[in-house]
Amino acid sequence: MIEIGQLPNARAAQAFIDYLKGLGIECYTEASPHGVTIMLADPQYETTARDEFNQFIQTPYDSKYLQASWDNGDTQSKFDYGSGTLGLVQQFLTNAGPLTLITFGICVIVYAAMNLGFANSVFETLSFFNAVPESHSGEFWRIFTPSLMHFSALHIIFNLLWWWYLGGKIETKLGTRPLFFLLLIAGTLPNIAQYLMTGPNFGGLSGVVYAVVGYTWLMGVRQPSCGISLPQSYMGFMMIWLVLGFTDLLGMPIANGAHIGGLTVGLAQALFDSRKSSLKH
Structure with missing residues (x-):
């Protein structure tokens, strides 16, 4: 399964899939936060499918796509557009596993507690070593728990969406x-x-976010059949964001050490996992 690209709505995605069907190329759709993802079933058609996708996004209203829907569309099937709030909740749950959802929920709970009058207590409990005078080396959880704290709405929304x-x-x-x-x-x-670079006063899941970004991108490059990938444009955006973190243009403190460290972890694990998959084959 290879991700070919994303389209903003289900109707456009179905038109493109119907067109590829006429070419003998089987694709299907997956919901995503930014629209609908086109997934290719057979890797041998990847080059053709990507070329056709690039043509489609340039001229989506070409008559050949409308004709393909008439010729190849399945009149017995219905595309599931969801049902309001219930559809969004279902999509949220079905596109993630238990660890994804549990971590998401914990971060939300921690953020809520910090904004409901318990900020000092949460920080004293979860912050990195030496952030508070009472902390000591026996509190081993402090090496991880800063990742669960977020200090603004933009901070937590950005991290949890990724x-x-x-x-x-x-x-x-x-x-x-x-x-x-x-x-x-x-x-x-x-x-x-991050502690070695700036001291103990930091928090956020961004190091983990950069790890999953690097992992997804490299696994998609080295093992396209694994079912995960990240478009080059998304990877480029995250690299630009990484570079901007070392400037004053963003107007906010950025955990650059965590970003670089997380990206390194993700790329290293992808190298290991993709090599392991290659050896199995």
Whole structure:
């Protein structure tokens, strides 16, 4: 299963799939936060499918796509557009596994507690070593728990959207184990790097986010049949964001050490997992 690209709505996606069907190329759709993802069933048609996708996004209203829907569309099937709020909730749950959802929920609970009058208590409990005078080396959880704290709405929304989208992909396609290792390692080692760079006052899941970004991208490059991938444009955006973090243009403190550390963890695990998959074949 290979991700070919994303389209903004279900009708456009169905028109493109009907057109590829006429060419003997089987594709299907997956819901995504930004619209509908086109997935290719057979890797041998990847080049053709990508070329056709690029043509489609340039001229989506070409008469040949409308004709393909008449010729190849299945009149007995109905595309599921969801049913309001219930459809959104169902999509949220079905596109993620238990670890993705549990981590998402914990971060939301921690953020809510910090904004309901318990900010000092939460910070004293979850912050990195030396952030509060009472902390000591026996409180081993402090190497990880700063990853669960977020300090603004933009901070948590940005991180959790990426976590749900990519973490959910990894868990539903490859299983909980690779995502668990990414969460555990990228939620600890990058925190140490950030501490060495700026001290103990930091928090957020961004190190883990960069780990799942790097992992998804490289696995898609090295093992296209694994079912996960990240468009080059998305990867480019995250790299630009990474670079901007070292400037003053964003107007906010950025955990650059955690970002770089997380990306390194994700790429390293993808190299290991993709090599392991190659050896099996």
